[in-house]
Amino acid sequence: MHRAARRRSGVRGVARAAALAWLCAAAAGCSDTVDRLLTATTPSRLGETAFLVPQNAPLLVASAIADFECAYGAYVVASGLASGELYDASQTASRWSYDRREVLPADAHYSTFGCEAIGVYTPISTARYTTDQALQKLGEWTDAEVPNRARLRATAALYAGYSYLLLAEGFCTAAVNLGPELTTAQLLDSAEARFTTALGLVTAADSTVRYGASVGRARARLGKGNTAGAASDAATVPVSFVLNATADNNSGRRNNRVFAQNNASNTGVTIATPYRTLTVAGAPDPRVRVTNQNRLAGDQINQLWTQNKYASLTASLPIATGVEAQLILAEAQGAAQGVATLNALRARAGVALPALTAAEAASFQATVYEERRRELFLQGTRWFDERRGNLTLDPATGTQYPKGGSYGAQRCWPLPAVERAANPNLGG
Template identity: 45%
Template sequence: MRYLGRGLRARGTRAAVVTLATGALVACGTLLEVEAPSRILEQTLLQPSNATVLVAGAVADFECALGNFVLTGGTLADEFSDSQANAATWDIDRRTNFPATALFATGGCGGFGVYTPLSIARFQADQALRLLDKWTDAEVPGRAALQAQAAAFAGYSYVLMGEMFCSCAFDLGPELQPGGVFALAEERFTRVINATGAPADLRNLAFVGRARARINQGKRTEAAADAAQVPAGFVYTAKTTAAAGRAENRIFRFNNTTGTVTVDSQFRAQRVGDTPDPRVNVADAGRGGSLPAVRLWVQNKYRSLSDPIPMATWREAVLIRAEVAGGQTAVQLINQLRTASNLPAFSSTVDSQIQAQVREERRRELFLEGHRLFDTIRFNLPLVPAAGSVFPNGGGNYGSNKCLPLPDVERLNNPNIAG
């Protein structure tokens, strides 16, 4: 139901995209011979009767893309480091990605590909939303809930693309900087929040998503107001399953199973005072990774290929509120989270120390949930190892890329992007 052509844009209703086996129906010798159609026109599938399936497909595409996003972003930042001998992935950990790199640009679900999976998820969700807007309640039972779900997942697709890529483009449109992408996400989330009949879990999902999109744009007061709407204990997860490769937990596969990446040294043996920090639960695997010379450290946040991945949590909302409030309000919010993890309380009256601790709590509380990469950008954190340091596995030196460049597959095929 999609075509990835110019600008990685699904071609809407013009393409016939489902290929079927061609066969012949034979009866009474040769009197009746019917050739089966080789293609089904997309228009025949984009019908009100398929609304639930269309939205479910968009959700599944996003869930697949999210696993890739966490894996790739964690490796580009400092949650994971390379532990295998495949040169194709060195540029991710080495921070030397370039626009022609196929791995992140055109790779699909099941690895480090992010641009194509996120582009598909975004288009599918937006297309479902456009169709639902055109159809009626009589044609689509439960239309309001489906609209809210499509808008929320479109919003999250935009958020992830804005956080991962230095610039983006959609539907053969112009090149956008991250701020413009986050604004599109905010529009989708606002629609969910203002909708009549949106389920409570989707409204809470949208409040967390809009808070994230807003603080990424520097709208701090508005972000904190959204975060304050999220009830304690709220968690919305992306489902995974071991039954299908594209739907499995990508973090567990590439770290715990194949040893393609190892937990970076900055996230090993984390403690709060004398207490081990359960939020950063990692362990020495006692062996080498895919490249035996590299010691494998494994995460235990996700314990199987079927463990779900958090999309939005009350913990993220609390940390946004703490970041904006500062002072003793921030201290109280930090300790609300520490208490939930049975950790010693934090105390300080120095605002610079409190803000630094908020950033540190984000590093630990949101470990391997897809936040670390943009935190390094938003807080202008120092790169570790520093740019110019020797890359140990494949030679060369570490670069300074904090985001992935707009891929050539988009730039060269989109007539509205110069160069």
């Protein structure tokens, strides 16, 4: 309610109470009634405990998934700006720090804005909380109280794992439930633990959760340097597998965030130069399909290039794929076996690219990162790849930023100042 409206409502309420008190003054025993009326409070919210009941278990899990899907869409765009997949094409100055790789702890946009506005820390932390909460409550309830409880627990653990994974990969450090400051390795441990929980609960018939958790655990293990464990998980996932974040037109939260920001009428981002004309053996690379719109973007500075990977606001956004699993497997295998794995991936139906050249095979690790850059375009993985591989930043640090200032050397986002201020374990 608007402040003025609240004041008017409050004045009217006091006037009614005063009138009633005056009328009751002449009546014996009215003072108790007046006291009760003047001290009564009208509840404006219901406590969450009223909803944390077994019959709401499917709703709790579905709501937690919705929180993650919105957070994930924002992360794909924000990390795309930070990693050089995208350039900011808006006139919103608070977003430029993503693009400029110069996010500061006091910046509100990345720390407190919602997922529709391309905030990241609060939306991901919210998804982390609600998925963990669903997982905890399902662990307290029984099979008799909750039909299909094991699958619901596995699903909650799966999305909790990916929530921790985004915190680990996107941020230099993070905090959970007002706890201590956690390193990337500690956050990856937490992600791995939840994927392991999911794999322990899921049935063989539930391939979506099983393969999704296998890709997630392989990714967390690779991030920690556990190549043997990563290879073991990744090898179990078929190339055709996809775990999608769903999208629809029912609300802005549910839109495909990449399409909304890059292809819709009020464009907020444009495809960055290094992704505009990628080729393989002289032919356009089918994995990175983009279009030059031959006009300026919304900021009237950058040329507008749009992606063709996601066709509409309702297009699904991949969270985990069998293609990513094969890329993890190849990296974990090393050049001796990894070249063959990459060649098989390039030769698959719908891509049909030639095998790696001798020079590409000889520079195997650099080639893996390049294949990941193209295969996983606009899927939220490049930002962490640049950090763990210490890859060359583009544009280079110190290059003039077209909207003011220059590009920084940032490879992860700092713990927000609001988290530090509000958390007693961080000096708040």
